[in-house]
Amino acid sequence: MKEEVQLLIDLQELDQHIISGRKKQEKLREEQNELTVNTDKLTALIAQLDGEIATIEAERSEINQSLLKEQDNIEKSEAHLPEIKTQKEYLAMLKEVDVAKKQTKDLQEILQDRDAALATIKEDRDEKQQELDNLQSTSNSRCSEINDLLTEIDESLVSEDTKRAALIEQVPPRIRQRYELLLKRRNGSALVEARRGNCLGCNMHLPPQFFNNMLKKQGIDSCPHCNRLLFVMPEGE
Ligand SMILES: [Zn+2]
Incomplete structure (x- = not known):
């Protein structure tokens, strides 16, 4: 076989190896991106749930404050009852106490409602956190595996590029140009x-x-x- 033919056969074999190395790198990077996207999504979701939890907790503490105030009012009003002189005043005070008690009951119901909502969201958040922890531990080990593979491919690409430069130099210019063009157009x-x-x-x-x-x-x-x-x-x- 002519030297020129063997040279081109060797060159193309090397080029196909280089192309497949680059494709492998691309795939690995895509995989790495996907892993990051998934952990980012979960992290964002957890942050959102944390925000919801904080809102409900703020609401709860506000309701609790109102509740304490109402209870305080009731206690004060009831303490005043024996001091009241007229029937009219007495009835008015009783009515006030009744309203405050009704208000207290309503607030307690709202509080229970908020507590239930809080429990559900917290459970959801814990589940997502568990999911994230699991994903992160597998993702971290896979990412470091991918990094090792990328470095390995990088190293062989560097030495292959050097080899290629030496080979392509020996190819006659009239064929070299066509070869390079075809390599791109005909996918290696x-x-x-x-x-x-x-x-x-x-x-x-x-x-x-x-x-x-x-x-x-x-x-x-x-x-x-x-x-x-x-x-x-x-x-x-
Ligand atoms: Zn043909």
């Missing part, structure tokens, strides 16, 4: 074998005369259908 398959009269890139049949010439020349040609660079294996290989 710039060079393919022509076998039994077919291009193995596009699977189209090559004109017999063209293929016979290729067998004779044993060099690099272009597929008349897909434009990929073509080579033939020497007979018997």
